[in-house]
Amino acid sequence: MQKSKISKIQNETKKLLIYLNKEYLRLHAAYENYFWISYMGDHSIDKKKDTALKELDTFKSNHKLFDQVKILIENNKLTKEDKEKLNAWTKFFNCYQTPKHLNILKDKISKLETKMGKVATTRKEGYIDPHSNKFVEASSHKMRGMLRTEKDENLRKAFFLGGEKLAYSNIKNYVKYVGLLNQYAIGLGFADFYEYKIFTEEGMTKNELFKIFDHLYKKTKFAFTSIRKLEKKIPGLRKPWNFSYMMAGDFTMEEDQYFPFEEALIRWGKSFAALGIDFRGSSINLDLLDRKGKYSNGFCHWPVPIHYKDGKRITGLSNFTCNVVYGQVGSAVPGYNTLFHEGGHAAHLLNSEQTEVCLNHEYPPMSTAWAETHSMFLDTLYSSYEWRSRYAKNQKGEIYPFELFKRKIERLSILRPLGLNSIMAICNFEKIVYEEKKLTTDKVIKAAKKIWKKYQDYSEDSLRILTVPHIYSWSSTCSYHGYGLAELALTQWREYFYDKYGYIVDNPKVGEEMARVWKLGASKNFKDFVKIMTGKKLSANAWLKNTTKSLPQILKLAKDRALRLKKVPQLNGPIKLNAKIRMLSGKKNITDNSKSFEDMASKYAVWLKTKRIK
Ligand SMILES: [Zn+2]
Numbered sequence: 001m002q003k004s005k006i007s008k009i010q011n012e013t014k015k016l017l018i019y020l021n022k023e024y025l026r027l028h029a030a031y032e033n034y035f036w037i038s039y040m041g042d043h044s045i046d047k048k049k050d051t052a053l054k055e056l057d058t059f060k061s062n063h064k065l066f067d068q069v070k071i072l073i074e075n076n077k078l079t080k081e082d083k084e085k086l087n088a089w090t091k092f093f094n095c096y097q098t099p100k101h102l103n104i105l106k107d108k109i110s111k112l113e114t115k116m117g118k119v120a121t122t123r124k125e126g127y128i129d130p131h132s133n134k135f136v137e138a139s140s141h142k143m144r145g146m147l148r149t150e151k152d153e154n155l156r157k158a159f160f161l162g163g164e165k166l167a168y169s170n171i172k173n174y175v176k177y178v179g180l181l182n183q184y185a186i187g188l189g190f191a192d193f194y195e196y197k198i199f200t201e202e203g204m205t206k207n208e209l210f211k212i213f214d215h216l217y218k219k220t221k222f223a224f225t226s227i228r229k230l231e232k233k234i235p236g237l238r239k240p241w242n243f244s245y246m247m248a249g250d251f252t253m254e255e256d257q258y259f260p261f262e263e264a265l266i267r268w269g270k271s272f273a274a275l276g277i278d279f280r281g282s283s284i285n286l287d288l289l290d291r292k293g294k295y296s297n298g299f300c301h302w303p304v305p306i307h308y309k310d311g312k313r314i315t316g317l318s319n320f321t322c323n324v325v326y327g328q329v330g331s332a333v334p335g336y337n338t339l340f341h342e343g344g345h346a347a348h349l350l351n352s353e354q355t356e357v358c359l360n361h362e363y364p365p366m367s368t369a370w371a372e373t374h375s376m377f378l379d380t381l382y383s384s385y386e387w388r389s390r391y392a393k394n395q396k397g398e399i400y401p402f403e404l405f406k407r408k409i410e411r412l413s414i415l416r417p418l419g420l421n422s423i424m425a426i427c428n429f430e431k432i433v434y435e436e437k438k439l440t441t442d443k444v445i446k447a448a449k450k451i452w453k454k455y456q457d458y459s460e461d462s463l464r465i466l467t468v469p470h471i472y473s474w475s476s477t478c479s480y481h482g483y484g485l486a487e488l489a490l491t492q493w494r495e496y497f498y499d500k501y502g503y504i505v506d507n508p509k510v511g512e513e514m515a516r517v518w519k520l521g522a523s524k525n526f527k528d529f530v531k532i533m534t535g536k537k538l539s540a541n542a543w544l545k546n547t548t549k550s551l552p553q554i555l556k557l558a559k560d561r562a563l564r565l566k567k568v569p570q571l572n573g574p575i576k577l578n579a580k581i582r583m584l585s586g587k588k589n590i591t592d593n594s595k596s597f598e599d600m601a602s603k604y605a606v607w608l609k610t611k612r613i614k
Contacts, residue, residue, distance in 0.1 A: 010077070050110055054107055095364040117473075123166065140467065196478075201479060203367075204527075210427075212540060234246055259392060262604075265600070266601045270571050280351060288338070302350075306357075308355045352519060354523055372482050468480075
């Protein structure tokens, strides 16, 4: 009697788990496929995308399923393994429970989001040429790139103003949007949407977060004084259309030769392979060039996350993208950055070994900070002098010179302490607008200007914050702190690796340790994960120590690390990432790695030549 009762409960649990995994995977994949098509520029399916999202949201907020999980979990006849699986779903459903009356609101929010997305991708982007007085069409990416390298100040100012204009294109919608999101959060018992977001994603309070950020601001704001001093030698430095150009413009141009975009794939593949990164048989689609209508920010999504069928691990599919303007000076570097960053996201979740599919994607219960820790850790790899001393070569085969690194650090080291300021600015801006009881477009503009001024200290106001795409989308709004927390965690991780192994680039031990935590998917919260990965509690110490190093210290360290790397053998033989990779441009399939990674990279390079801007 007793025995059959146990097996009945166990059967019921098994059945429910199979259903949850299968149904969630189906709904997730349906939505993510439309999402990719829409974000790559075909908006004809937007209605279908919205419907798919609604179905997905209905599943996520399903009370009945949640109740079933809760009832089963209380039964003490369950195996430990099944209990853990049910726990994962409890965590998942907890993130999305929506009272019925809020479902209509959620639907309204996603429609408004789609509307804003359409405005942003179909608006006329460009600037008024100060010489001809004519409007010249140019994407926001192109303008931002040219802002860094254009010699003519009048033109730079025109690009800046062209970018500023874009801040207004969704401003009325944005006010409405913030109101709806707040209404949603209040409906769930939170004070505002920011509080709701940080609690569900990171298990943190606003207080905890902004205490860390305020501490960092206070500890690093001395750098503004150094910049104001420098302005006396470089008049006009603090004008927003001058700052990056005058600080780093010539470096952008000088460095460009060491980052030919046609070499990006090979260098990325080699570095990942040398770290021992293994995609474990999964598929990856890459769409790397800027196009009209395409979403204007890099991202990585997983239409098919890792999942299990009959106890067997099934490989996933991940798509990632960026907006390289091929042939534009300085545009390849962000392209390299994307391969490491989004490629890092892809590697992270395609390595998961969690049986429950809800722990294997980027949405809650996954922590944004945790996800970003891995992608940003991998982009610090490529941006380090250590990596450059081995991989960054120009057409003549000359390696990125230490002398260039030295000059760059000498000029830019005064900015290092401010490295988190643009992130903290966006978070503080969102904190203000979501806490505002009666938000208006004027208040949004005022807050955007005030905060940008506080965190950038430019001599003119700017609405740059309003052109950051993250603030217009449910999944990324009020989540920008994830990048800041990740920066702290990854610096702590780098310190840990250097202490333990003495080097990071091309170190398979580093890859091994990464894979060990990647297996865990979203099974823990951010703070616990940091402890597991570095053996220490999350703190800002490593970050502050690193960014406030003296100039001689930075130079010596870079030299030592490059020297250490010389002793490490380079990857020999073919690049093997154990992934099926396709290179796409919208719906066009350009090439793939079915023959070899090297073959794909060379075919892609040939195709790139046809896309070079004049
Ligand atoms: Zn990211």
